[in-house]
Every structure is written in structure tokens, then in C-alpha cells.
Amino acid sequence: MSVKYTNVNPRKLVEFSTGILEKAGIPRKDANTTANLLVNTDLRGIASHGVAHLSTMYVKGIKDGLINPKPGIKISSGAPATAVIDGDRGLGFVVGNRAMQEAMKRAKITGIGCVAVRNTTHFGACSAYSLLPVKENMIGFASTTGGIRAGAPGAAGPVTGMNAMSFAAPSDVEFPFCLDMATPIVAHGKIEIALRTEQKLPLGWEIDAEGNPITDPKEEFPKKGSIVLLGSTPELGVYKGFGLNIMVDVLCSILAGSMSIPEIRKQPGHGSECTHFFCAVNIAGFLPPEEFKKSMDHMISVYHGLPKAKGVDRITIPGELEWELEQERRKNGIPLDEEVIKSLKDLAKEFQVNYNLS
Amino acid sequence: MSVKYTNVNPRKLVEFSTGILEKAGIPRKDANTTANLLVNTDLRGIASHGVAHLSTMYVKGIKDGLINPKPGIKISSGAPATAVIDGDRGLGFVVGNRAMQEAMKRAKITGIGCVAVRNTTHFGACSAYSLLPVKENMIGFASTTGGIRAGAPGAAGPVTGMNAMSFAAPSDVEFPFCLDMATPIVAHGKIEIALRTEQKLPLGWEIDAEGNPITDPKEEFPKKGSIVLLGSTPELGVYKGFGLNIMVDVLCSILAGSMSIPEIRKQPGHGSECTHFFCAVNIAGFLPPEEFKKSMDHMISVYHGLPKAKGVDRITIPGELEWELEQERRKNGIPLDEEVIKSLKDLAKEFQVNYNLS
Numbered sequence: 062m063s064v065k066y067t068n069v070n071p072r073k074l075v076e077f078s079t080g081i082l083e084k085a086g087i088p089r090k091d092a093n094t095t096a097n098l099l100v101n102t103d104l105r106g107i108a109s110h111g112v113a114h115l116s117t118m119y120v121k122g123i124k125d126g127l128i129n130p131k132p133g134i135k136i137s138s139g140a141p142a143t144a145v146i147d148g149d150r151g152l153g154f155v156v157g158n159r160a161m162q163e164a165m166k167r168a169k170i171t172g173i174g175c176v177a178v179r180n181t182t183h184f185g186a187c188s189a190y191s192l193l194p195v196k197e198n199m200i201g202f203a204s205t206t207g208g209i210r211a212g213a214p215g216a217a218g219p220v221t222g223m224n225a226m227s228f229a230a231p232s233d234v235e236f237p238f239c240l241d242m243a244t245p246i247v248a249h250g251k252i253e254i255a256l257r258t259e260q261k262l263p264l265g266w267e268i269d270a271e272g273n274p275i276t277d278p279k280e281e282f283p284k285k286g287s288i289v290l291l292g293s294t295p296e297l298g299v300y301k302g303f304g305l306n307i308m309v310d311v312l313c314s315i316l317a318g319s320m321s322i323p324e325i326r327k328q329p330g331h332g333s334e335c336t337h338f339f340c341a342v343n344i345a346g347f348l349p350p351e352e353f354k355k356s357m358d359h360m361i362s363v364y365h366g367l368p369k370a371k372g373v374d375r376i377t378i379p380g381e382l383e384w385e386l387e388q389e390r391r392k393n394g395i396p397l398d399e400e401v402i403k404s405l406k407d408l409a410k411e412f413q414v415n416y417n418l419s
Numbered sequence: 420m421s422v423k424y425t426n427v428n429p430r431k432l433v434e435f436s437t438g439i440l441e442k443a444g445i446p447r448k449d450a451n452t453t454a455n456l457l458v459n460t461d462l463r464g465i466a467s468h469g470v471a472h473l474s475t476m477y478v479k480g481i482k483d484g485l486i487n488p489k490p491g492i493k494i495s496s497g498a499p500a501t502a503v504i505d506g507d508r509g510l511g512f513v514v515g516n517r518a519m520q521e522a523m524k525r526a527k528i529t530g531i532g533c534v535a536v537r538n539t540t541h542f543g544a545c546s547a548y549s550l551l552p553v554k555e556n557m558i559g560f561a562s563t564t565g566g567i568r569a570g571a572p573g574a575a576g577p578v579t580g581m582n583a584m585s586f587a588a589p590s591d592v593e594f595p596f597c598l599d600m601a602t603p604i605v606a607h608g609k610i611e612i613a614l615r616t617e618q619k620l621p622l623g624w625e626i627d628a629e630g631n632p633i634t635d636p637k638e639e640f641p642k643k644g645s646i647v648l649l650g651s652t653p654e655l656g657v658y659k660g661f662g663l664n665i666m667v668d669v670l671c672s673i674l675a676g677s678m679s680i681p682e683i684r685k686q687p688g689h690g691s692e693c694t695h696f697f698c699a700v701n702i703a704g705f706l707p708p709e710e711f712k713k714s715m716d717h718m719i720s721v722y723h724g725l726p727k728a729k730g731v732d733r734i735t736i737p738g739e740l741e742w743e744l745e746q747e748r749r750k751n752g753i754p755l756d757e758e759v760i761k762s763l764k765d766l767a768k769e770f771q772v773n774y775n776l777s
Contacts, residue, residue, distance in 0.1 A: 140530025140704030142500050171529045172498025177705055200669070215734040216725040228666045230673075238669065240662030246655055263654045272728065291649065291656045296621045297604055298649045304598030304737035307718075308586045311558070311596065315588075315714045318706045322714075324721045346498030347535055348676045356673045360665075360680045367574040367682070370630065376573040379662035 064258045067402050068394035069418035075100045077405070077418060078115055084412035085123045086130035087152060095119070095154035098189040103395045105383035107241070109250025110186035112397070113257075116404040118183055119152065128152050128182050134159055142171040145317050146178040150334075153184030153205075157337055161190045161203065164341040168199055172346030177312065178337040179319035183207075187227030188241035188383075190339060195231045198350035200342040202228050204309045205335055209327050211245040211306065212287030214299050218270045219287040221323045223249050224309035229380065231350070232357035239380030244306035245288040252278050252288070257400045265293055312338035394419075422616045425760050426752035427776035433458045435763070435776060436473055442770035443481045444488035445510060453477070453512035456547040461753045463741035465599070467608025468544035470755070471615075474762040476541055477510065485691035486510050486540050492517055500529040503675050504536040508692075511542030511563075515695055519548045519561065522699040526557055530704030535670065536695040537677035545585030546599035546741075548697060553589045556708035558700040560586050562667045563693055567685050569603040569664065570645030572657050576628045577645040579681045581607050582667035587738065589708070590715035597738030602664035603646040610636050610646070615758045623651055670696035 075096045082092035103111030122128035132151030138144040144163055148156035160176040167174030183205075184190070190203035207223030225248065227241040243249075246266050255262055256278040267275040267286045275286040291302030313336035314321045321334045344350045364378055397405075409416035433454045440450035461469030480486035490509030496502040502521055506514035518534040525532030541563075542548070548561035565581030583606065585599040601607075604624050613620055614636040625633040625644045633644040649660030671694035672679045679692045702708045722736050755763075767774035 138704070139706070140701060141528075143530035143701070143704030145705050170499075171531075172501035173529075173531045173533055175531055175700065175704075200674075213722070213725065213734065215728055215731040216722075217728045218726060220725045228662070228669075230669050238665060240659070240666055242656070242659040242662065246650075265655050291659055292604075293651065293655055297623050297651055298600070300737055301598070301600040301649055304586070304600060307596060307736065308598055310718065311586075311588050311715070315711055315718065316558075316700075316702070316705045318710065320714060320717070322718045322721060324725070342533065342674075343498060343501070344674070346496070346501030346533075347503050347674045348497070352676065353673055356678060356680075357669070359678070360668065360673065363680060363682045364571070364574075367571065367578045368576060370573055370575045373573040376571065378665065379658055 065399045066396035067399070068396050070394055071100050071104055071391060073418045074103070074112060074395065077409070077414065077416070078112060080414040081115065081120065081408050081412055084414060085120045087123070087155070088131065091152065091155040094158050095152060098154045098158065098185055100395070102186045102189050103397075104387045104390045105188065106386040107186045107188070107383070109248050109254055112405065113250070113253070113401045114183070114185070116408050120408060122182060123152075132156065136163065142167050142173050142175060144176045146176055148178055148181030150180055150182060153182045153335055153337070156181040157184040157190055157203070157339070158193075160337060161193050161201070161339045161341065164339045165194050165197060165199060168194070168341040168343040172343050173340065175338070175340045177317035178339070179314070179317035179321070180334060181337055182335050184335065184337060186241060187225050188229065188239050191227035191229035191241070192237060192239060194341040195229050195237045198231060198344050200228070200230045200344065202226070202340040202342075204313055204338045206310055206313045206321060206326070207243075207335070208249070209323055210249055210285070210288050211290055212268065213290065213306075214295060214303055219285060221290070221303075221306050222310065222326060223288070224306050224313075226305070226309055230357060231354050232361060233351070233354035235358045235361045236381055236384035238357060238361070238378060239383065241379070242291070244302055244309060245290050246293070247288060249288065252281060256282065257398055265289060309338070423757045424754035425757070426754050428752055429458050429462055429749060431776045432461070432470065432753065435767075435772065435774070436470060438772040439473065439478065439766050439770055442772060443478045445481070445513070446489060449510065449513040452516050453510060456512045456516065456543055458753070460544045460547050461755075462745045462748045463546065464744040465544050465546070465741070467606050467612055470763065471608070471611070471759045472541070472543070474766050478766060480540060480691065481510075490514065494521065500525050500531050500533060502534045504534055506536055506539030508538055508540060511540045511693055511695070514539040515542040515548050515561070515697070516551075518695060519551050519559070519697045519699065522697045523552050523555060523557060526552070526699040526701040530701050531698065533696070533698045535675035536697070537672070537675035537679070538692060539695060540691055540693050542693065542695060544599060545583050546587065546597050549585035549587035549599070550595060550597060552699040553587050553595045556589060556702050558586070558588045558702065560584070560698040560700075562671055562696045564668055564671045564679060564684070565601075565693070566607070567681055568607055568643070568646050569648055570626065571648065571664075572653060572661055577643060579648070579661075579664050580668065580684060581646070582664050582671075584663070584667055588715060589712050590719060591709070591712035593716045593719045594739055594742035596715060596719070596736060597741065599737070600649070602660055602667060603648050604651070605646060607646065610639060614640065615756055623647060667696070
């Protein structure tokens, strides 16, 4: 079956999402911050982490009492470059943005700022945060723990988190370099997309408890198979994916004083807690930012000029296609699949918000 | 053909390597620092990055004039938490140790210290450095650029560096967590081991310029195939391995003000330059270190207790097997293959150093 897509206007989508979140109980400024981060993610083509979750994850989380719409965010700090935030179960976007701003503020003084965040909730895509410092001549890093849906080498069934991280650095005339990755082969949202758009999963993404491949996303959802970690097998480096996965838990949970680690996240009351880690590195602490950015441009041009494999038109660098998509979608709009469109229309009706996104 | 191994005494191996390096022109204190880092790496079972390179890489590098035995290391700093080091082409171990000590010194004051290093040389395994802060209740991160031997998605032939990184964190009664990874599927030293011990390469490690698999390491060496990046294929996440690979170049080279980036490292005069990046995170800047370490223990015990896949005896975590090996080898010695033993005996003869390692 073919899936229909409808193009929506990004500015109107921000306004609309702000309105919905405000009606759901989020203060207007926070609702607007959230809507911008969500729509920026859709602009970059990361449909797995954008407004597709507005109804199912964020509005639902507020209604179910899992997300605190008006959190009392608390900051404590043991050193000039570091801080821990207790997010008071606030919306991940609001807490995450606050935390990255705190990291950037500290980076301006000491050269680096790192903030670990406990007691918060899902914040969308990591790149929404790693790209914030880039605009101020800083390198950005953001990571998050996720629900227990990934396997681990030697373990049966889903046992580790859908942990993710992003690293972004500015260039001068080129796009910002941006690695944005789940430590499993794919983010769970990619499987949700396959389900919505009725596509098979590629072989190797997901396995059942006996290690047999799962390729039908419908089968995945009731069965809850394990998403395979980056590296796939011991011989091809799955212990690296496993190590990166644990690294995210160390930075986000353990450093934040949270015990929201694998298995424990499965227990009642932990299911909705996310933990985050943010870092901003002020380039001026190392060298003049202009020099750094010109070198980034040069490195990008070197990659573009490499000898290409047979049948390959161009070599692209992490962050490049997302950047191009953003420019194009700012002009032409964001294509949303019909199930997402329906969820937005349902929200419009429920919260009596005007639906006009074209 | 079967390969013979001889067990050597680790303390004597440190003494011996110190003696060789001193005779080769390295000041005694620096020679001892280097020997300790090298032997620690062999103790942890990372035979690809230990004394196997003493003759072929380090002594040879000094003799060829590529490594400066008495470098004038220069430090500049633009902020309290950050510094750049110019290694004056010193031995990577000497410059690397100096840089990590600098990062730790800054971390004690600001909470985090980051040092980017240009104009240095091969420093062995990243874990030799990431584990240094761990003893002082800090998280350690170390990374290095490497020679151009890895492929990149869409490119023909070897075009990117054998870049590597390590992340280590302390626990209380358990071993330190330690992720130590090349961003390609394997470090080049692993292919050298297969060559020395006459083993085939697993399918998927290396390909020729047309994308055909290379499994005979002898074929690899003259042909110089490409080592595949972590993730293997676009569908299984090779863009993540590519992104991590570039991230290392950004941190080590571009942030250090070096243009030692892919392709440029191929040019004459760049071949021996490595660049490094070190970070120390003072746990006390976030929470009491005792609390952090107890949580690490708990996380490790959670992983150990997970339901196991069929036929699996135990689940191990990155850094665990290396730690166990270290304890065992401190007692029983380090097994070195006959080609490495021969290279050490040749060094003993050349530099008139007493060879007694049993």
C-alpha cells in the first residue's frame, strides 16, 4: 500500500505545535522552545524524532502525569565547568535546552561546560541540542538514555537502552558537521516509521530472543524483539556499539546521580525517566574560531574530492544531507505521512487549536 | 603453521624496554614512562599496540629522524579548562602522558580539562591514557588520528585515518569500565598480528578498491586494501563509524590547529605526524566519587545478571576481559609471539642491552 505525504509549512507547524503544547499545560515560552526543537528536527529529515511524537509521546505524557508541565528545575555544581540538573520530570526539550544553555554559559568562562541531567523525559533528537553551541563557535555534544529495547552481546532479549548521542562542529561556508546516532543500529523511531509506512525492516536491525531476524515491524511491536547494537556481531565490532551504549549511561545517568540504568529503567516508575548529558566546547579556548572553521571547510572539500567507488555520484559527510534537506524544506515545506497528519488534526480538534499548516 | 609464544616477565620487560629506548636516545625518565605505557598495554592483552612496535615503529622512528627523542614540548592555553600542545615530533607516549597530566591538572581546578595535541607521533593504545585519570576519580577520554588505511562510504580505496578513541570510568570493587576502539572495524595492528601468526582475516574487515573482500593478510600488505569502518554497510550503520572517525579528526587535528587530516596525512612529511586529544572529567564536579563508583559497580552487576543467550556462559563488559588478563599476566607473564621475541633480541644485540626477560 502506498503512503500519502502532505507538505506542511514549517513556521505554521511551529505555531501550531506551540499552541497545542500550551493548551496541554506547558507555559508559552517553553511550548515555543519545544516546538522549535521539534520542527528543526523534521526540517533536517529526522522524521523519527519530530512532530510524529507530539501526540503519542509528549501530549500523552503530560496527560498521563509522566511529564511535569511546570517543573522546578534545580541546578547544583561542584566545579566551574560542571553542573548537575534535576529536571523535576519536565518536558525533555525544556530541561534539555536549559541544560545546554548552562553548558554554553560555563564554556564561555572556562572553555568547556558539561551538564548531566537526571529526572527528565524524552527530548527528541540529540542533534537538536548539539547544534545549539555551533552557532556560537562552539563544538556541541548531547546524549540521552532511552528505553530498554536493544540487545547486548551474549544477552537474550532487549536489555539495554536506546541510548543516543550527537557531536556537532561549525564550519565557515560549508554545513556544520553533525554526527547524530543511536548506539543501536537504528533508533526506535525508525521502526515506528516502517510500521506507519508499511515497509519491511532491513535484515540485521532486529532479532527475537532466539536470535532469529525480525523484518516485519508489525511482528516487532507485539513481540518486542531486540534492536541490534552498532557493529552487529563480535567479529564486526558489536562490543564497540555496546561500549558506546554504556558510555552514554555513564555520562547521562551515573554522572547525574541517577540509577536510571538498564534493567532498572524497566521497573515501574522508571519507564518514563530519561537522563541526558550535554557538553559545549568553546573553540576559542584552543585556537581562533575562524581558523577552526576554515579547516573544517577544507576537510569537507577533501572528502568531497576523494576518488569515488564505482556507481557513486558523491561522497557525503554526516550532517550534510540533513543540512541540504533543511534548506529545501524551509522553502518547500515538510512532508508528513498521513498517520502523523491525522494525529495533528486530532490534537487540533481535542485542544480547539486552528489547523492550517499549508 | 603453529606459532610459538614465550612468556616474559612484565617488570623485566619494562626495564628492558626502558634500556633500549634510553640507548636509542630517549631521556631515561621518558623512556621509563614509555616502557610502562607499552607494557601495560601488553598486560591488558592488546598485543597490537604494545612492545610488538618497539623496534618496528618507535626505535625505527627515532633512527629515521621521524621521532624527536628530546622534544621541546610547548603548551598554549586560551581558557582555564583547555590547552593546545605542540609535541615537537616527540615520542607519542611522552607527549601523550604530558598532555593527559595537563588535562587532569586543569580538571582538578575547573572540573574538566581538555588538551588537543599536534605535531606528535604514534602513542600506542588510547586506553593507556584514558585509564590514567581513572586512578584519581576522574573519567578519562583519549583519542588519536592514525594512518590513512580505512575506507569511507562511497569512496574507493583507503582514504580515512585509522582513528581511535577510548573512554574509561572508575568503579569501586569492580574493574574500570573501558571502551577502547578503532573507528574502523579493527586496528591495523590486528592485521599485523594475523600476518605474524599466519591467520586469515575474518570476512568484512578489509576490502580492495573494487569492494572485494581481502582475507589473506599477506595479500593485504602489498595491496593496501581499505579497512572497513565500524558499521560495515549503510544499512547497518557505517555512517556512524564514519562520523566517529571524522569526530576524532576534528578533536585531534582541527582543534589542535593541525591540518593533519585525511589525504593530507598521505603527503610527504605528514606520514609520521599523529594528533591526539585528551579529556579528564573530575567526577567530584558532579557528585561524590564514592557514589559514582558504587553506581558503576551496580551497573556492572546488573549486566552480569542479565538473562543469557543460548550457549553463552557469561556477559562481559568492555574493559572486563582486559582487566582479568592484566591480573593474570602480572602473575604469570606476558606471552609474546616468536617474531616479537626475535625483534627484542635483535634490539638487545644492536644496543648492547642485557636480554633476560624470563
